[in-house]
Amino acid sequence: MTERMMPMAKAINEGLRAAMTADPSVLLMGEDIGTLGGVFRVTEGLKAEFGENRVLDTPLAESGIVGTAIGLAMRGYRPVCEIQFDGFIFPGFDQITSQLAKLTYRHEGSQAFPVVIRVPYGGHIGAVEHHQESPEAYFAHTAGLRVVSPATPNDGYWMIQQAIASNDPVLFFEPKSRYWQKGEVADDGVPTPLHQSRVVRTGTQVTLVGHGAMVAQLLQAAEVAAGEGTSVEVIDLRSLSPIDFAPILASVQKTGHLVVAQEAPGNVSVGSEIAATIAERAFFSLEAPVLRVSGFDTPFPPAKLEGAYLPDVDRILEAVDRSLAY
Amino acid sequence: MSYTEATVQLLSPQGSLVESDATAPYLPLIAGLDESRLLDFHRQMVVIRRFDIEAGNLQRQGQLALWIPSLGQEAAQVGSGYAARSQDHIFPAYREHVVGRIRGLDPMRIIEMLRGLSHGGWVPEETGNFHLFTLVIGSQALHATGYAMGMRFDGVVGTGDPEVDAATLVYFGDGATSQGDVNEAFVFAASYQTPQVFFLQNNHWAISVPVERQSRTPLYLRPAGFGIPSVQIDGNDVLASYATTRAGLDAARAGEGPRFIEALTYRMGAHTTSDDPTKYREDEETRFWSERDPITRYEAYLRGKGVGDDFFREVAVEAEDLAADARRRTLALTDPPTSKVFAHVYTDAHPLVAEEAAWYSAFEAGYEEAGS
Ligand SMILES: Cc1ncc(C[n+]2csc(CCOP(=O)(O)OP(=O)(O)O)c2C)c(N)n1
Numbered sequence: 015m016t017e018r019m020m021p022m023a024k025a026i027n028e029g030l031r032a033a034m035t036a037d038p039s040v041l042l043m044g045e046d047i048g049t050l051g052g053v054f055r056v057t058e059g060l061k062a063e064f065g066e067n068r069v070l071d072t073p074l075a076e077s078g079i080v081g082t083a084i085g086l087a088m089r090g091y092r093p094v095c096e097i098q099f100d101g102f103i104f105p106g107f108d109q110i111t112s113q114l115a116k117l118t119y120r121h122e123g124s125q126a127f128p129v130v131i132r133v134p135y136g137g138h139i140g141a142v143e144h145h146q147e148s149p150e151a152y153f154a155h156t157a158g159l160r161v162v163s164p165a166t167p168n169d170g171y172w173m174i175q176q177a178i179a180s181n182d183p184v185l186f187f188e189p190k191s192r193y194w195q196k197g198e199v200a201d202d203g204v205p206t207p208l209h210q211s212r213v214v215r216t217g218t219q220v221t222l223v224g225h226g227a228m229v230a231q232l233l234q235a236a237e238v239a240a241g242e243g244t245s246v247e248v249i250d251l252r253s254l255s256p257i258d259f260a261p262i263l264a265s266v267q268k269t270g271h272l273v274v275a276q277e278a279p280g281n282v283s284v285g286s287e288i289a290a291t292i293a294e295r296a297f298f299s300l301e302a303p304v305l306r307v308s309g310f311d312t313p314f315p316p317a318k319l320e321g322a323y324l325p326d327v328d329r330i331l332e333a334v335d336r337s338l339a340y
Numbered sequence: 341m342s343y344t345e346a347t348v349q350l351l352s353p354q355g356s357l358v359e360s361d362a363t364a365p366y367l368p369l370i371a372g373l374d375e376s377r378l379l380d381f382h383r384q385m386v387v388i389r390r391f392d393i394e395a396g397n398l399q400r401q402g403q404l405a406l407w408i409p410s411l412g413q414e415a416a417q418v419g420s421g422y423a424a425r426s427q428d429h430i431f432p433a434y435r436e437h438v439v440g441r442i443r444g445l446d447p448m449r450i451i452e453m454l455r456g457l458s459h460g461g462w463v464p465e466e467t468g469n470f471h472l473f474t475l476v477i478g479s480q481a482l483h484a485t486g487y488a489m490g491m492r493f494d495g496v497v498g499t500g501d502p503e504v505d506a507a508t509l510v511y512f513g514d515g516a517t518s519q520g521d522v523n524e525a526f527v528f529a530a531s532y533q534t535p536q537v538f539f540l541q542n543n544h545w546a547i548s549v550p551v552e553r554q555s556r557t558p559l560y561l562r563p564a565g566f567g568i569p570s571v572q573i574d575g576n577d578v579l580a581s582y583a584t585t586r587a588g589l590d591a592a593r594a595g596e597g598p599r600f601i602e603a604l605t606y607r608m609g610a611h612t613t614s615d616d617p618t619k620y621r622e623d624e625e626t627r628f629w630s631e632r633d634p635i636t637r638y639e640a641y642l643r644g645k646g647v648g649d650d651f652f653r654e655v656a657v658e659a660e661d662l663a664a665d666a667r668r669r670t671l672a673l674t675d676p677p678t679s680k681v682f683a684h685v686y687t688d689a690h691p692l693v694a695e696e697a698a699w700y701s702a703f704e705a706g707y708e709e710a711g712s
């Protein structure tokens with residue numbers, strides 16, 4: 015197996031290139047993704063390589079991007095749309111949730127809608143309003159969509175290709191605060207299936223679950239906890255719809271303690287779903303209620319306050335302590 | 341009423357051909373039609389009107405949850421529907437029953453949908469590329485535009501081969517022109533020069549809201565701002581509908597970019613069977629439009645050409661037959677199995693849906709056992 019070090023932005027770029035090379039029906043569409051290569055440069059160089067009919071600098075209209083991607087999918091294309099920032103997905107919300115998500119059902123399975131929607135998301139970048147949000151729960155709540163989020167460059171490289179290969183629509187949430195940290199990318203080998211969660215650190219006393227940028231924080235918290243004598247298991251969810259509960263259940267049966275962490279607000283969230291499901295399925299294994307660590311149920315605050323809003327290692331550890339104190 | 345100087349009309353309300361500078365480009369397209377096609381126009385209008393009335397009755401008798409009448413809009417729909425070639429793709433709103441029928445859709449599929457047995461579910465490849473109805477106002481405009489972008493990328497535009505060159509035809513209403521999606525579709529269509537005809541049926545009402553609330557400008561003038569050539573037509577004139585759509589699609593397929601047609605027509609019936617138009621509109625207006633009935637006018641034209649009673653009698657019988665058949669088949673419809681709730685939510689396997697389907701099936705079985 016050959017491995018190369020690269021940041022996630024580059025890994026996703028390479029994954030897109032691989033998918034476009036393998037399948038001429040894959041095309042990219044979005045705002046500023048062509049000549050500029052995207053505001054995060056995730057599509058850098060692809061227009062020069064594949065031409066303007068496969069990397070479309072579209073008009074500035076999210077509903078238009080998703081709606082025309084649906085038409086292109088009907089025509090046999092596999093469009094990959096970029097939403098420039100998390101907070102700008104909502105003008106396209108109707109086409110995503112009322113059309114894209116339901117069209118296979120409405121067609122009673124005769125047509126597939128293999129559209130990927132890439133969304134750079136999350137905080138920690140000190141940006142202005144609408145540029146740091148975590149709207150994944152809206153989409154995980156919607157039947158017909160698949161929702162995933164890579165936490166590492168390797169997952170960025172493979173998961174984007176798997177998302178494009180999926181015959182169902184996939185919301186692909188890219189943790190933008192993790193775009194630039196390097197990690198190993200395996201060019202070959204067998205990738206983890208798209209909708210599997212993964213134990214990324216083993217431990218025995220508490221289970222921590224999260225996705226996207228949160229996974230790095232959970233690993234840090236586990237490290238600190240280990241220094242204090244607490245053994246923590248960390249699970250990278252990777253897929254938010256469907257959620258792969260098996261590794262979480264297995265872990266909780268071992269630890270009896272579960273903390274779910276996310277940047278998104280906690281109310282009616284992915285973390286809430288995990289808490290409810292684990293309470294249903296592992297009630298007698300739990301030695302404490304499942305605890306959620308999340309962004310607050312407020313709008314994302316001005317950037318100078320994001321440190322107070324976003325869960326950090328201290329808030330994760332506080333929850334670990336609370337869980338163990340039950 | 342909202343006719344303007346610019347309104348293209350090939351057939352006067354009395355049923356004679358209008359020869360003028362405005363109609364000159366279109367009359368050859370009519371002259372080129374063979375007699376049997378001219379008769380088809382009439383046949384489809386009459387038959388669908390009868391079917392429509394039957395479906396409305398079936399709703400009143402509790403057989404359907406809803407019916408969406410197309411009464412009064414037959415000419416706009418039949419003319420434009422016949423203008424499309426077999427390789428074209430048609431994206432309807434929800435009132436274009438006869439366009440579907442022309443393309444090969446069994447209208448029973450619409451009855452099934454409005455009875456609550458499906459969300460459409462027909463296969464566009466099997467219905468002459470007539471796509472599913474879209475109930476979210478205006479959404480389909482973007483699908484048609486994206487589809488047409490794909491035709492362009494695939495090189496099936498402007499080759500000069502009439503069997504290859506293709507276009508999309510999308511239907512929407514006057515209310516829909518206010519939707520963002522329709523306007524975004526204009527932007528994308530103009531930008532990518534899609535092979536596409538936007539066909540607006542201005543039936544003057546969006547449920548209870550008159551078209552004046554949607555626009556202070558005649559709607560056919562709007563596309564100019566997007567860079568899309570447009571024409572306003574008398575939508576109760578089946579020949580104008582055919583010829584302008586034909587010309588628009590020909591231009592679109594030839595690679596000249598999108599075209600826009602505003603067909604002035606009138607929704608003679610209620611918005612749907614759930615609606616009560618007496619609450620918001622005057623008899624006088626309805627009278628104005630009933631004097632411009634699309635079928636009466638076209639029948640006068642055909643009779644002027646020497647078409648005799650036999651034909652009209654034959655069409656009347658065909659209409660009665662279709663209505664009787666629709667009634668018989670509606671009464672024979674059965675509910676789908678409950679497993680349909682869970683079918684085709686995803687294309688590939690999905691654990692959550694599979695789990696819920698299995699749970700519900702066991703739950704149902706438990707009740708059956710308890711009951712037996
Ligand atoms: C996005 C959306 N908003 C509201 C409705 C409810 N609704 C159904 S039909 C209709 C009026 C549509 O008017 P128009 O576009 O003129 O088409 P017509 O029904 O006259 O054919 C409305 C408001 C809807 N279906 N979709």
Ligand SMILES: [Mg+2]
Pocket residue numbers: 513514515541542543544545546547
């Ligand atoms: Mg209307």
